[in-house]
Amino acid sequence: MRIYRRKVINGVMLFISFLTALYGLFWLFWILGTLFVNGFRYLTLDLFLQDPTPPGIEGGGLRHAFVGHIIITSLATLIGIPIGVCAGIYYAEYGRNSKFFMALKNITDIMVSTPSIIMGAVMYALMVVPFKQFNALSGILALALLMVPVISVTTYEMLDLVPHTLREAAYALGAYKWQIIKDVTLRAAKFGILTGILLGVARISGETAPLLFTSFNNAYLSFDLFKPMATLTVTVFNYIMGPYDYWHKQAWAAALFLTLLVLVLSLLAKALLYFGTLNPFKWKEKR
Amino acid sequence: MGKRGHYLEIIIKNFLGFWALFSGFLFPFIIFLILFYESRLAIKNFGIVKFLTTSTWDPVSQTFGGLTMIVGTLISTFIAVLIAAPVAIGIAIFITELAPSWLKGVITSAIELLAAIPSIIYGMWGFLILANFMRSYVEPFLQKIFSPFPLLGKLFSGPPTGIDVFTTSLVLSIMIIPFMASVVKDSFNLVPSVMKESAYSLGATKWEVIKDVVIPYTISGITGGLVLSTGRALGETMAVTFLAGNVAQIPSSLFYPFTTITVALANQFTEADTPLYLSSLFYLSLILFVLSFIILSFAKIMVLRLQKRWK
Numbered sequence: 001m002r003i004y005r006r007k008v009i010n011g012v013m014l015f016i017s018f019l020t021a022l023y024g025l026f027w028l029f030w031i032l033g034t035l036f037v038n039g040f041r042y043l044t045l046d047l048f049l050q051d052p053t054p055p056g057i058e059g060g061g062l063r064h065a066f067v068g069h070i071i072i073t074s075l076a077t078l079i080g081i082p083i084g085v086c087a088g089i090y091y092a093e094y095g096r097n098s099k100f101f102m103a104l105k106n107i108t109d110i111m112v113s114t115p116s117i118i119m120g121a122v123m124y125a126l127m128v129v130p131f132k133q134f135n136a137l138s139g140i141l142a143l144a145l146l147m148v149p150v151i152s153v154t155t156y157e158m159l160d161l162v163p164h165t166l167r168e169a170a171y172a173l174g175a176y177k178w179q180i181i182k183d184v185t186l187r188a189a190k191f192g193i194l195t196g197i198l199l200g201v202a203r204i205s206g207e208t209a210p211l212l213f214t215s216f217n218n219a220y221l222s223f224d225l226f227k228p229m230a231t232l233t234v235t236v237f238n239y240i241m242g243p244y245d246y247w248h249k250q251a252w253a254a255a256l257f258l259t260l261l262v263l264v265l266s267l268l269a270k271a272l273l274y275f276g277t278l279n280p281f282k283w284k285e286k287r
Numbered sequence: 288m289g290k291r292g293h294y295l296e297i298i299i300k301n302f303l304g305f306w307a308l309f310s311g312f313l314f315p316f317i318i319f320l321i322l323f324y325e326s327r328l329a330i331k332n333f334g335i336v337k338f339l340t341t342s343t344w345d346p347v348s349q350t351f352g353g354l355t356m357i358v359g360t361l362i363s364t365f366i367a368v369l370i371a372a373p374v375a376i377g378i379a380i381f382i383t384e385l386a387p388s389w390l391k392g393v394i395t396s397a398i399e400l401l402a403a404i405p406s407i408i409y410g411m412w413g414f415l416i417l418a419n420f421m422r423s424y425v426e427p428f429l430q431k432i433f434s435p436f437p438l439l440g441k442l443f444s445g446p447p448t449g450i451d452v453f454t455t456s457l458v459l460s461i462m463i464i465p466f467m468a469s470v471v472k473d474s475f476n477l478v479p480s481v482m483k484e485s486a487y488s489l490g491a492t493k494w495e496v497i498k499d500v501v502i503p504y505t506i507s508g509i510t511g512g513l514v515l516s517t518g519r520a521l522g523e524t525m526a527v528t529f530l531a532g533n534v535a536q537i538p539s540s541l542f543y544p545f546t547t548i549t550v551a552l553a554n555q556f557t558e559a560d561t562p563l564y565l566s567s568l569f570y571l572s573l574i575l576f577v578l579s580f581i582i583l584s585f586a587k588i589m590v591l592r593l594q595k596r597w598k
Contacts, residue, residue, distance in 0.1 A: 010492035014385060020377025021386075021394055024468075027461045028401050031412050059546020083306050089305035094300060104311025106591070110583045111315055113515065114576070117552050121572040122318050124556065125325045145314065152310050176292045178299040206405025209524035209549070213556040233407050237525065240411045251411065259408050266403040270396065 032259070039256030041251045052219055058246045062254055064221040065235040070134060072231055073205050075190035076143035080204075081197055084148045088155025088196070096160075105156055111149040119146050120210035124213055128214060136222075139215025143207060147200035154199060158192025159185055159261060191275045198269035200230070206262045210231035232258050314399075315422075328563055328568035336542060338570060344535050344551075351549070351567035353461035353574060355535050358549040360575075362538065363452060363527065364520040367459035372513055374460075375467035382468075383475040395472075410529035413458045414450075422449030426542060445542035448532075453541040455530040459523055463516035468514055474508025474593050475501055509587030518583040522575060524549040535584055540542065548575045 013127025050061030087108065119142040127138030162185050170180045186193070208231075216228040217238060232254050239251035288561055329338065334353060341352020357360065361422075381469060382391055426447030433439040478501050486496045517529025548571050559565040 006492055006495070008496040013494040013497075014380075017377040017380040017385060021381040022372055022376045024378055024398050024464055025394075025402060028397055030458055031404060031408065034412055034416050037410070060465075083310065086303045086306035087310040089289060090300075091311075094304065095307060100308060101311070104307060105313060106587055108311045110587055111310070112578065113518050113522075113579070113583050114315075114318075115524065115549065115579055117522065117524045117549055118318065118576050121325075121552065121556070125321050125569070132346070148310050152307075176296045178296050179292070181299075184407035186472070194506055202403060206407065208405070208407045211555060216557075233405065236407055236411065240414065240529075248415075253409055255411060256548050259404055262403050262405055263400055266400065267396070270399070 033260055035252070035256045038249075039252040041255075042253035043256060044253075047250060047253055049210060051221055055242075056244060060230070062235060062250055064218065065230040065232045065254065066220060067223075068136070068215070068218070068229040069205075069232040072140050072143065072211070072229060073201065075140045075225075076147065077197075077202055078146035079140070080147035080200060081151060083144075084151025084200065085155050085193060087148070087152035088185075088193075089159065089181060091152065091156040092142055092159035093177065093185065105153070109151045109153050112153060115209075116151075116207055117209035117212075118147055120142075120214050122216045123210070131226065133226075134214065134216035134228040135226045136215045137225045139211045139229070139231070140225070142210040142214050143204040146207065146210060147204050150200040150203050151196045154196025155193050156187075158189040158196065161192065162188045189223070190271050195269045195273045198265050198272065202262050202265035202269065205265065206233065206258060208237055212237075315580070319356060319573075320491050322569055322576055325449040326573050327332055328566035329570040330463050331566075332563060333570075338567075339574075342537065346564050347385075349419050349563050349571075351562065351564070353567075353571055356546055356551045356571060357574065358550045359531070359545040360521055360549070363456050363459060363531070363547060364517055365522045366452065366541075367463060368513060368517050370457065370460035371464045371467055371516060375464050375508065375512065375516075376471055378464070379466040379471035379475055382465035382472050384493060384497060398465050398468055401461065402469075404463065406523060406525040409458055409462055409526040413454060413526060414529040417458065418449030420449075421454050422447050426453065430542075442541055445540045447542050448544070450530060450532040451542045451544055452531075452538045455527055455545075456541075458521050458526050458530060462523060462526060463520050465514040466519055467512045468538055470512030470590060471505070471509050474505040474512070474590070477508070477593060478504050505593060507589045508593040511586045511593070514582055518579045518586060521579045521582065522549060528553045534575035548572075556586070 044061075046059075046067055047061040049063055050059070051063050070237070091093075091101055091108075092106045095105065123138040123142040123145075127141065128134055131138075151235035166184050166188060167180055170184050211231055211234050215231060217234050218228045218230045222229050235252050236251045236258070239247040239254075242248075305309055329351065333341070338351070338353050338359065340354055341350070342354040343350045343352050344355060345351070377393070381448050382394055426443075426449065429443050430447065433443045481523060482500055482504065483496050486500045489497070527547055528550050531546055531550050533546050533550050534544040535551075536543065538545040551571060552568060552575075555564075559568055
């Protein structure tokens with residue numbers, strides 16, 4: 001009788017855990033489904049190529065926001081990548097046996113989850129107040145700093161996977177450490193590091209909070225880094241809060257585009273991670 | 288080559304070392320310093336204890352206290368973690384112990400996608416879709432069920448508007464499930480299979496193995512996951528800005544609008560017109576930064592403890 005009861009409890013609990021997995025999928029499909037239903041119809045060529053009309057007049061597009069978004073995220077990426085990768089390399093290659101630098105690595109890991117709006121506040125104090133106006137550059141720097149911890153932690157983890165024997169073989173040939181980093185470890189971990197970069201880009205391309213009071217918003221196409229610049233995320237935020245129906249439609253379309261972009265980047269990162277972690281070991285086996 | 292290589296070695300090592308020092312030490316430290324410096328006016332005016340215990344936030348009379356926002360942040364985070372924790376542990380159990388290997392990858396990726404969706408998308412979806420659904424169906428239903436009970440009834444009292452603590456916490460919980468599930472899953476994978484097998488050989492069922500072997504062994508990892516997602520939920524901005532209603536009050540039930548630190552920052556930074564107002568907002572950011580840094584450090588320590596034991 002007791003065994004029977006235990007088996008029933010077992011079945012019930014395992015079924016509940018199956019249900020929790022379904023619960024997670026349920027929300028994912030609800031959100032993605034809504035985005036497709038509401039956004040796909042309005043994902044027209046005009047959305048990408050037209051500037052916005054004056055408020056209240058139907059039509060127009062979000063060209064200014066797409067351009068601004070590309071400018072801000074790509075410049076932020078250009079600043080964030082070298083800093084993040086350099087720090088990650090140091091943690092993995094030089095700081096591995098130093099308690100101090102391992103502690104710094106853990107702090108970097110903590111910084112990955114720091115509220116992004118904090119970065120906006122800091123950049124507001126550093127860049128917006130002195131210039132006396134919102135500017136795109138402050139948004140770029142806020143996003144760049146946001147992606148640094150993501151990239152450096154992933155870079156460290158990927159370099160950590162490279163087998164030590166590879167490095168030792170190079171040492172035995174009399175190579176300098178920088179030569180080993182350049183020709184052995186970075187080469188072995190290149191897919192993994194690319195994963196980190198993609199994760200960093202995915203992280204910042206959906207960010208809104210740090211841009212609200214740094215790069216702010218702009219209804220016109222602008223290339224000036226010292227003036228406010230529109231981004232997709234901030235535009236979506238303003239359009240959803242705004243009163244016009246066609247604003248909502250354009251916001252849904254932009255949101256769908258943004259989500260697909262971020263999801264594709266994340267999936268790409270995951271695929272690369274697969275190759276990245278696979279590669280060094282395969283190499284080891286062949287030798 | 289000899290001498291040049293040697294100099295290059297020194298240069299490169301120091302260059303890389305500087306950026307390591309920057310991202311692990313200077314970066315967080317500078318953030319702290321700037322926030323502290325910018326909030327000096329508010330700290331001088333309101334002090335620490337008074338700011339934390341005053342609920343007036345009045346730009347007209349220039350009196351600022353953070354209690355309303357801090358309580359709002361803590362309440363929504365607490366409820367979100369309460370909803371997310373059992374689900375995340377369930378998902379981790381399903382992935383590590385139950386799912387066939389082909390399904391493992393699919394479910395893991397799907398849950399990770401949930402983490403990749405930008406927070407503004409959660410916000411607009413919650414604002415335009417979920418809030419309506421909650422207002423029309425879920426919240427009246429909950430009120431009908433719980434109103435006869437004295438304490439629970441009070442928790443669910445109030446006008447069901449959909450823009451309230453309940454909807455906010457629900458959306459927050461969906462957003463943190465992936466982080467929690469991923470940490471818990473990773474720690475479940477650290478349990479030595481010998482330990483599980485010895486329990487099975489004594490005749491334990493799968494659930495008994497999970498309950499009596501896996502969960503006790505990984506308790507610090509599970510705590511780490513819970514605390515990490517608490518830290519994440521604290522700083523969540525866009526979704527909460529859409530759903531909280533931005534009413535500066537301490538909510539008396541789950542169905543009242545409220546505000547959080549992040550909502551106050553997102554809405555008021557651009558309108559702060561006096562130095563004291565702006566400084567108080569920086570003070571709120573400082574509190575948020577310090578709070579989440581402490582919580583996330585605790586999470587990191589818990590997870591490291593489990594990994595150390597495994598080594």
